[in-house]
Amino acid sequence: MSEKSAFIISREELKERLGEPGLAIVDASWYLPAAGRNGREEYDAAHIPGAVFFDQDEIADKDSGLPHTLPSPELFARHAGSMGITADETVIVYDGPGMFSAPRVWWIFRVMGIRNALVLDGGFDGWKKAGLPVTSKATKIAPSLFTPAFDAAKVVSFNEMREIVDRGSAQIADARASSRFTGRDAEPRAGMRSGHMPGARNVPVTSLSANGELKDLDSLRQIFADAGVDLDKPVVTSCGSGVTAAVITLALTSLGHQENRLYDGSWSEWGGRPDTPVVTGDAE
Numbered sequence: 001m002s003e004k005s006a007f008i009i010s011r012e013e014l015k016e017r018l019g020e021p022g023l024a025i026v027d028a029s030w031y032l033p034a035a036g037r038n039g040r041e042e043y044d045a046a047h048i049p050g051a052v053f054f055d056q057d058e059i060a061d062k063d064s065g066l067p068h069t070l071p072s073p074e075l076f077a078r079h080a081g082s083m084g085i086t087a088d089e090t091v092i093v094y095d096g097p098g099m100f101s102a103p104r105v106w107w108i109f110r111v112m113g114i115r116n117a118l119v120l121d122g123g124f125d126g127w128k129k130a131g132l133p134v135t136s137k138a139t140k141i142a143p144s145l146f147t148p149a150f151d152a153a154k155v156v157s158f159n160e161m162r163e164i165v166d167r168g169s170a171q172i173a174d175a176r177a178s179s180r181f182t183g184r185d186a187e188p189r190a191g192m193r194s195g196h197m198p199g200a201r202n203v204p205v206t207s208l209s210a211n212g213e214l215k216d217l218d219s220l221r222q223i224f225a226d227a228g229v230d231l232d233k234p235v236v237t238s239c240g241s242g243v244t245a246a247v248i249t250l251a252l253t254s255l256g257h258q259e260n261r262l263y264d265g266s267w268s269e270w271g272g273r274p275d276t277p278v279v280t281g282d283a284e
Helices: 011-017 039-045 073-082 102-111 123-129 158-167 217-227 245-254 266-270
Strands: 023-027 090-094 116-120 171-174 235-238 260-263
Touching: 011 123, 090 102, 090 123, 102 116, 102 245, 116 123, 158 266, 171 245, 217 245, 235 245, 235 266, 245 260
Parallel strands: 023 090, 090 116, 171 235, 235 260
Antiparallel strands: none
């Protein structure tokens, strides 16, 4: 069996580590409106014992005009501290279906200086199917001091993205479905143009996992090769609003790829502006 990512944790291992000192468990469940699911409500109804809830819409830069963009280090530190998390802990992040919204929060913790962050393979749905312990009891939290160490090198701004597209200085890996990437289907957000950035490659988020579990390293390597992404060159990840781009980031990092950054505004920003180049059809 091929090697798995060093940045994921299995259900079995997490079960053995429940209650371990220095371990923080974070429910990062977030859903698109069409899913008909609410992460906070699901957390309140049942969660992994000891888990705290990370609200991606609340812990965000609300002045950006874009959905759930990266919070400032100061805002993040306040929220992390209120969840009882310190910068020297191991943080394990999970979501409902697995490999959807959890990698985004895994990435945020890494941007803010957490060195040891992992994503639960299979998500909470897989955890429940395995008959592992859940609770509806509120997690007792002792507020802490979180000292951020912000890593700007992991983030791409709009101006940087425009320059990257103009110069072709990095590859662009887009996690949206093929039908949205090519422009065949309209974007789910009103006023958004269809298509993709010039030069972008399509790596649909659904191709990177199976049953909520990240695919093995050999499979991931082949997926990038088939998409035309050269793992020896820099990559910028993007998607609809910066959430599933982080699944590509997780996959790249798992393969030892270091020169990858995430375009936080993603298509919500690029496709929502009238002054950006957009192309349709398959990747060039």
